[in-house]
Amino acid sequence: MTITVFVQFGLALFVFVMLLLAAAAMVYAERKLAAAFQQRRGPNRVGPMGLLQPFADVIKLMFKEQLRPGGADRALFVAAPIISAACAFAAFAVVPFGGSTTFFGLLPEPIALHVADVNVAILVVFAIASMSVYGIVLAGWASNSKYSLLGALRSASQMISYEISYGLSLAAVLVLAGSLSVRGIVDAQAGYWWGIVPRWFVLLQPLGFLIYMTAGVAETNRAPFDFPEAEQELVAGYHTEYSSTAFMMFFLAEYINMVTVSAIATSLFLGGWHGPFLPESLGWIWFLLKVSVLVFLYIWIRWTLPRYRYDQLMHFGWKVLLPAAVVNLIATAAMVVYLGA
Amino acid sequence: MALEALFFYAFAAAAVVASLLVIGQRNPMHSVMLLIASFAALAALYVLLDAPFVAVIQIIIYTGAILVLFLFVVMLLNAPQEDVPEDAGRRIRVHGPRRLGAVLAGVLALELVWAVWAAFGPRGAPAFAQGERVTEAVSSVRRIGQVLFTDYAFAFEVTSLLIIVAMIGAVILAKRRSDAGSG
DSSP: OHHHHHHHHHHHHHHHHHHHHHHHHHHHHHHHHHHHHTTOOOSOSSSGGGTTHHHHHHHHHHTSOOOOOTTOOHHHHHHHHHHHHHHHHHHGGGOOOEEEEOTTTTSSSOEEEOSOOOTTHHHHHHHHHHHHHHHHHHHHHHTTOHHHHHHHHHHHHHHHHHHHHHHHHHHHHHHHHTOSSHHHHHHTTOSEETTTEEOOHHHHOHHHHHHHHHHHHHHTTOTTSOGGGOHHHHTTGGGTTOOHHHHHHHHHHHHHHHHHHHHHHHHHHSOTTOOSSSOGGGHHHHHHHHHHHHHHHHHHHHHHSOOOOHHHHHHHIIIIIHHHHHHHHHHHHHHHHHHTO | OHHHHHHHHHHHHHHHHHHHHHHHOSSHHHHHHHHHHHHHHHHHHHHHTTOHHHHHHHIIIIIIIIHHHHHHHHHHHTOOSOOOOOSTTHHHHHHHHHHHHHHHHHHHHHHHHHHHHHHHSTTOHHHHHHHHHHHHHHTOHHHHHHHHHTTTHHHHHHHHHHHHHHHHHHHHHHHHHHHHHHO
């Protein structure tokens, strides 16, 4: 029993470190891919092929001066980046990233790869997503700067608007799987139809998947929905006044949120760690692959599409995405009842 | 079990202290943030009670929705400091609400004593047995949904009607003011 407790702690620490590394890898991938899309070389000086660039960036940021604007609210100004980063890490806790494994025979009994298997996991994800608004709003308000405040207000209204579509697209998957646990939903997608087609929910929920990914991009404030940081209008939005490690924490939170949204999309729509050719103990390879594809999609979209206008974003969120999500949920529920599945 | 008790006292203390600090702040933004801390501690208590669903709903609805609204109101009204009125009419304006507050606090204290007596007094045992059954029902989301849409369907629908009426009312009030302002 004590071994299991230790392993659980170890797993939590492992996920924490892996998320940090994933953020570093994403910064590198983002810069390299952006360079490729723009026919440049990208970072290539620090380490082989510029691989150590993110670590150099971190060291640079850590040694910068920590500034606090005059008239800023001291407590909330410090708390805001902490809230952002903590929410980003917390959301990943309920995502299972592999089946059961003994770590190549190192452990006496197989252990399931996740930090926590809560029976209301999807709601936990949703709750943490709704909490992360605070980091941004407080950062904007506490900075005592008009750019920050405007950026924060935009970001908050955007996140609140898209949260509803986000939640409704999740609800359709819940209805389909009949479970609120992410592990339960992943297990509902095991196996194949007619022996070849994987039973992934994306095939039953193509519209739901599109809605989820769109709302996910908006939730993480990424291009083409990156109004909080529209440089031409707002300098850098809510983190205009932040420097050094505090800025780094916002940056970290943004990238980890992207990984989390991709990981949840993988678990809910793409069958999680299930995939052909590999035994279940190596399922995490499939999980990594699928998350990487979605993350690449994120970067691809950012460097391909121009930013929307703010009123277009609100119009799209409330008058297109939300009705589509509601129709999708009702249709899914009706089908589940009709087929008696 | 000792660990559970430790967690209970830690979160209970956090909730009480945060709630007390809410009314002691001059800056309304700080009050809102402390209220969030208090609600988060309450959610942790629900988790300890083996009711994760209630805990998560508490976070989503109170912390995620209602307090964001609070935050917006405080931010947009731009009231960083509590106004301290200095005119002569202050005594009258302050003393009336104070007396009312004192009476309400007294009633609340009486109610609390009565509730504790009902639970722990000589005839408190049946209440506890009932409590255990409720916990069992609360832990199952499916059960809550079933009860909500069968036994309490009327109350549920009436509540949603009430919320719609409030929402339409708010939109009409806001619209009238903006029309008057522009015209």
